[in-house]
Amino acid sequence: MLTFVQQLLNGLTIGSFYAFVALGYSLIYAILKLINFAHGDLFGLGAYLGYTVFVYASGVVGRTLGLWGLLPMGFAAAALGTACAGLVIERVAYRPIYPIGRLPAVVSALGMAIFLSNFIMAVWGPRYLAYQESFIPTGFWQIGEFKIRVLQVLILVSSLVLLGVLYFVVERTTFGAAVRAVALDRETAALMGIDFLKVIRFAFAVGPALGAIAGVFVGMYYRQINFTMGWVYGLKAFTATILGGIGNIPGAMVGGILLGLLEALTAGYISAAWKDVFVFAALMLLLIFRPTGLLGEKVAEKV
Amino acid sequence: MLLRVESVSVAYGAVEALKSVSLSVEGAEIVAVLGANGAGKTTLLKAISGLVPVKSGAIVHDGKKLHGLPPHVIARLGVVHIPEGRRVFATLTVEENLNLGGYGCPKEEVARAKERVFALFPVLKERRRQLAGTLSGGEQQMLAIGRGLMRSPKLMLLDEPSLGLAPLLVDQVFSTIVQINKEGVPILIVEQNARKALSIADQAHILEVGRLVLSGPARELAADERVRQAYLGGATYERRRRIRESRAAGEAPDPRG
Numbered sequence: 358m359l360t361f362v363q364q365l366l367n368g369l370t371i372g373s374f375y376a377f378v379a380l381g382y383s384l385i386y387a388i389l390k391l392i393n394f395a396h397g398d399l400f401g402l403g404a405y406l407g408y409t410v411f412v413y414a415s416g417v418v419g420r421t422l423g424l425w426g427l428l429p430m431g432f433a434a435a436a437l438g439t440a441c442a443g444l445v446i447e448r449v450a451y452r453p454i455y456p457i458g459r460l461p462a463v464v465s466a467l468g469m470a471i472f473l474s475n476f477i478m479a480v481w482g483p484r485y486l487a488y489q490e491s492f493i494p495t496g497f498w499q500i501g502e503f504k505i506r507v508l509q510v511l512i513l514v515s516s517l518v519l520l521g522v523l524y525f526v527v528e529r530t531t532f533g534a535a536v537r538a539v540a541l542d543r544e545t546a547a548l549m550g551i552d553f554l555k556v557i558r559f560a561f562a563v564g565p566a567l568g569a570i571a572g573v574f575v576g577m578y579y580r581q582i583n584f585t586m587g588w589v590y591g592l593k594a595f596t597a598t599i600l601g602g603i604g605n606i607p608g609a610m611v612g613g614i615l616l617g618l619l620e621a622l623t624a625g626y627i628s629a630a631w632k633d634v635f636v637f638a639a640l641m642l643l644l645i646f647r648p649t650g651l652l653g654e655k656v657a658e659k660v
Numbered sequence: 661m662l663l664r665v666e667s668v669s670v671a672y673g674a675v676e677a678l679k680s681v682s683l684s685v686e687g688a689e690i691v692a693v694l695g696a697n698g699a700g701k702t703t704l705l706k707a708i709s710g711l712v713p714v715k716s717g718a719i720v721h722d723g724k725k726l727h728g729l730p731p732h733v734i735a736r737l738g739v740v741h742i743p744e745g746r747r748v749f750a751t752l753t754v755e756e757n758l759n760l761g762g763y764g765c766p767k768e769e770v771a772r773a774k775e776r777v778f779a780l781f782p783v784l785k786e787r788r789r790q791l792a793g794t795l796s797g798g799e800q801q802m803l804a805i806g807r808g809l810m811r812s813p814k815l816m817l818l819d820e821p822s823l824g825l826a827p828l829l830v831d832q833v834f835s836t837i838v839q840i841n842k843e844g845v846p847i848l849i850v851e852q853n854a855r856k857a858l859s860i861a862d863q864a865h866i867l868e869v870g871r872l873v874l875s876g877p878a879r880e881l882a883a884d885e886r887v888r889q890a891y892l893g894g895a896t897y898e899r900r901r902r903i904r905e906s907r908a909a910g911e912a913p914d915p916r917g
Contacts, residue, residue, distance in 0.1 A: 531756075531759050531760070531763065534749075534752055534756040534759060534760055535760060535763055537749070537751070537752060538749045538752065538760050541749050541750065541751065541752070542747055542749065544711055544731075544743070544747075545743055545747040545749070546760075547710075547711065547730070547731035547732045547735070548709060548711070548731060548732075548735050548740075548741045548743060549732075549735060549760045549761060549763045549807070550732045550735040550736045550763045550764050550811070551732055551760070551763050551764075552730075552732045553732070
């Protein structure tokens, strides 16, 4: 029972990383029908930006405001910096290419992914960097034999809040309706007075910002980051996106959490080495029976 | 003069879809553009609303140059284009569709416009929480028109509002259009249903493979022999009418007409 709860908690934590990153894929896919392969590396960039701010600010800010003053700074800087990077990528690598077609845009996305990971390597070096204890919440609560880490609670609560806010914005506000309208039918959305570029900018700012927050959390959770992390997480999150149904916001969240749970439970009960085998086998089975993913919309494709 | 289209040409690659088309909408009137499939009717409306770029010529609305502006800016100027095939956002609710029609307008204005639309189409009020894709074809056309009314249009561009609707619904849609026009909204309508369009229009134009071939008051065009032959069915129409009448009289229709 104890292992089960512990694995469940681990699964939810990893799952929320995937969900954060998956949202970026899904948002951009919904609007542009483009798989932004650079998204995973934007997530990596976020982890590095957060790291840098923490390292440089931990001295002064850490002493005066303490850890809980330092954390918001690091997250905000990572999110803002990565959002800007997302906007620049959209402008430079995608916008000139959309009119040509989808395949060239995919190539451009892959190119941006390679560029970004190499950029990270060139700036921060190829070796693992350690997220130090001085900027990680290390506390925990002990309930009997059961241990809850403050960091895990922080990760789960902030994902719940942020994903909830995004869900509310997209599903309940008029701007969100505009985003969904652009995803359904860009031409008619323009006739409603909706500025397509504004919606694209929203996706390319919010997606990477959420990815960056996940990147910082991953750094804190595993205590180390590397320039290849974007590729690994990008791939897993992309899997989560497909699992949940691409182009669907709640789907990305559900897919991410489910993937994390599957991984953690396989690792806990079967074998950590075999977790990817089980996860991808489950994915294949799901896709055979539900090709559009768990929450994939059948209607949207018909329109 | 409200809308002036001046020798506008539009090309898709090497194919010229519109060749130096000029027309105008003078005031709160209904102007109809008729023509066969592929004549360039939809292209004309898309050029006005900015969905396709104008190759040469000018489009001026209310003294403001429209050509070259992006479509969302043109929409916000009050030039409302209701596209062919209704194009409602199927997975959005009826109410969300309407709200988007007034996208960017102040909240109170949207609320007021929505009440007006609900008064015009009570069925939309009943179904406001339903997904637009679940509405019938006629209801979707009402939603498309209602959505267009959300921005208090200064000019309404209507593309084939009768397409795919049962005759009874066609009549309903056209009487709604007349009603909207009576409230002061100028309308530029393109239609394949020439008879219907001519019956409500003040001015009419005939478009043939990208060129305007005939223009004039709708009543004159309806009486024009060439128009009757080509667009009002000519002899075919007469035959259909006889068949209908004989059916109504309870006789077996004569297949030879």
